[in-house]
Amino acid sequence: MAQEKLKKEETLAMRKKLIGQSCKLFYSEDPVKILRARGQYLFDENGKRYLDCISNVHHVGHCHPSITKAAAAQMDLLNTNTRFLHDNVVLYADRLASTLPEKLCVFYFVNSGSEANDLALRLAQQYTQHRDVIVLDHAYHGHLMSLIDISPYKFRKLAGQKKWVHVAPLPDTYRGMYREDHPNPGQAYADKVKDLIDEVHGKGRKISAFFAESLPSVGGQIILPEGYSAKVAEYVRAAGGVFVADEVQTGFGRVGSHFWAFQLQGEGFCPDIVTMGKPMGNGHPLSCVATTAEIAGAFTANGVEYFNTFGGNPVSCAIGLAVLDVIEEEDLRGNATRVGAHLKDLLTKLQARHEIIGDVRGAGLFVGIELVSDREKRTPATKTAAWVVKRLKMDHQICVSTDGPWESVLKFKPPMCFSLEDAELVVQCIDRILTDMTANDLRLEKEDI
Numbered sequence: 001m002a003q004e005k006l007k008k009e010e011t012l013a014m015r016k017k018l019i020g021q022s023c024k025l026f027y028s029e030d031p032v033k034i035l036r037a038r039g040q041y042l043f044d045e046n047g048k049r050y051l052d053c054i055s056n057v058h059h060v061g062h063c064h065p066s067i068t069k070a071a072a073a074q075m076d077l078l079n080t081n082t083r084f085l086h087d088n089v090v091l092y093a094d095r096l097a098s099t100l101p102e103k104l105c106v107f108y109f110v111n112s113g114s115e116a117n118d119l120a121l122r123l124a125q126q127y128t129q130h131r132d133v134i135v136l137d138h139a140y141h142g143h144l145m146s147l148i149d150i151s152p153y154k155f156r157k158l159a160g161q162k163k164w165v166h167v168a169p170l171p172d173t174y175r176g177m178y179r180e181d182h183p184n185p186g187q188a189y190a191d192k193v194k195d196l197i198d199e200v201h202g203k204g205r206k207i208s209a210f211f212a213e214s215l216p217s218v219g220g221q222i223i224l225p226e227g228y229s230a231k232v233a234e235y236v237r238a239a240g241g242v243f244v245a246d247e248v249q250t251g252f253g254r255v256g257s258h259f260w261a262f263q264l265q266g267e268g269f270c271p272d273i274v275t276m277g278k279p280m281g282n283g284h285p286l287s288c289v290a291t292t293a294e295i296a297g298a299f300t301a302n303g304v305e306y307f308n309t310f311g312g313n314p315v316s317c318a319i320g321l322a323v324l325d326v327i328e329e330e331d332l333r334g335n336a337t338r339v340g341a342h343l344k345d346l347l348t349k350l351q352a353r354h355e356i357i358g359d360v361r362g363a364g365l366f367v368g369i370e371l372v373s374d375r376e377k378r379t380p381a382t383k384t385a386a387w388v389v390k391r392l393k394m395d396h397q398i399c400v401s402t403d404g405p406w407e408s409v410l411k412f413k414p415p416m417c418f419s420l421e422d423a424e425l426v427v428q429c430i431d432r433i434l435t436d437m438t439a440n441d442l443r444l445e446k447e448d449i
C-alpha cells in the first residue's frame with residue numbers, strides 16, 4: 001500500500017497555510033486524500049476504494065501501465081527543448097491528423113487547455129485581423145486572463161464583460177429559450193448568433209472567432225441541437241470570423257461514436273480551429289491546437305517566432321502516442337458507446353420512478369442528470385444535487401460532481417474503462433439515495449442541509 005507522508009489533518013493544515021485558498025478541493029467539508037489509483041478506482045490513505053466518475057483527465061484509466069512505461073522509457077532516454085529535431089512530435093502530429101478532417105492539418109503543442117485556447121485566440125485574431133469574440137453563455141475556456149475574459153462562468157463574478165466579448169445563448173433544449181418541442185432548435189439558436197453578429201457590426205466592430213465547447217460541460221452537460229454548429233460556422237465565416245471548437249473536455253473518443261465531439265454535428269461541419277487538453281496525456285500536462293494551413297500561414301506571416309519550452313517535448317509526445325494506442329487497443333470508444341448507452345438507459349428508467357430527475361442526457365461517457373424540484377417549471381434542485389453527491393461519497397464511496405449554471409446537474413465523465421457493472425452500481429446507489437429521501441420526506445430545496 002502507498003505510504004502517507006503526513007497524517008491527513010497535517011496535510012490539511014499545511015494546505016490551508018501554504019496553498020492559495022481560492023484553489024478548492026472536492027468535498028471541502030471532508031476532503032478525500034488519495035494515495036494511489038488504478039483504472040477507474042481511487043484509494044485513500046486507509047486503502048478504502050472509491051469509484052471515480054469525475055476524472056475525465058485520466059482518460060484511459062489511472063496509472064495505466066502502458067502510459068507509465070512509455071513515459072519512463074522516454075524520460076530515461078531523452079527529454080529536450082522543443083527546438084531540437086525529434087521523431088516523436090511529428091509522429092504524434094501525424095497520428096492526431098489521422099483522427100481529424102483533412103483540413104485540420106497543422107499542430108501546435110502546448111501544456112494546458114488554457115494555453116491551447118489562448119493560442120487559438122491569437123491565431124484567430126491574427127488570421128482575421130478582427131478582435132471580437134462570441135462565446136456561449138455559462139462557458140468556461142480557461143484560467144488565463146484572456147480566457148477569463150471569454151468565460152461568462154467566470155467574468156460574471158468578476159469585473160464583468162469586455163466590449164470585445166459577446167455572449168450568445170446556450171443552446172440548451174431542456175431549459176433554454178428554445179426547447180425540445182421547438183421544430184428546429186439548431187437553426188433557432190444559430191439565428192441568435194446571427195443577430196449578435198449584426199449587433200456587433202452595428203457597433204462598428206468585427207468578429208474574429210466564435211468559441212464553443214463541442215458539448216458545453218460547465219454549462220450543464222449540454223448536447224448541441226442538430227445543425228447548430230454548421231449554421232453558426234456559416235454565419236461566423238460570412239462575418240470574416242473563424243469557428244473554434246474547444247474539445248478540451250470532450251475529445252479523444254469520450255462520446256464513443258466519434259473521436260471528436262464536434263463530429264456529432266455531422267459530416268458537413270468542420271471547425272477552423274480545434275483545441276485539446278485534459279485527456280490527451282492521461283494526467284501528464286499535454287495539449288494542442290489543430291488548425292488549417294491558411295490560419296497557420298497567417299500566424300507565421302507575422303514574422304514572430306512561436307516558442308513554447310515544454311509544448312511537444314519528446315516525453316509528452318511519447319505519452320500522447322501511448323494514449324492513442326491504448327484507446328485503440330482496448331476499444332475504449334466502443335466501451336464508451338456501450339457503457340454510456342447502458343448508463344443512460346438505466347438513468348432514464350430511474351427518471352420514471354423519481355420525479356426529481358428532470359432530464360437525462362449525454363453521449364458516450366459524457367452524461368448528465370438534471371435534478372429539478374418541479375418538473376413542469378424545471379426548477380433547479382441544487383441542494384438535492386449537492387446532497388446526492390455527498391451521500392454517494394459517504395455511503396457508497398462513489399465520486400461524482402455537479403455542473404450547470406445552478407449546479408443542479410450530476411455529471412459523469414469517468415475514465416473510459418468504466419464498466420457496465422460500475423454503471424449499474426452508480427444507478428442503484430442513486431436510486432437508494434433518492435428513495436430514502438422520498439421516504440424521509442426530506443424537503444431539501446426548502447431546508448438547509
Ligand SMILES: Cc1ncc(COP(=O)(O)O)c(C=O)c1O
Nearest residue numbers: 112113114140141142248249277
Ligand atoms: C472546456 C475547457 N476548456 C479549457 C479548460 C482549461 O484547461 P486547463 O485547466 O488545462 O488550463 C478547461 C478546464 O477545465 C475546460 O473545461
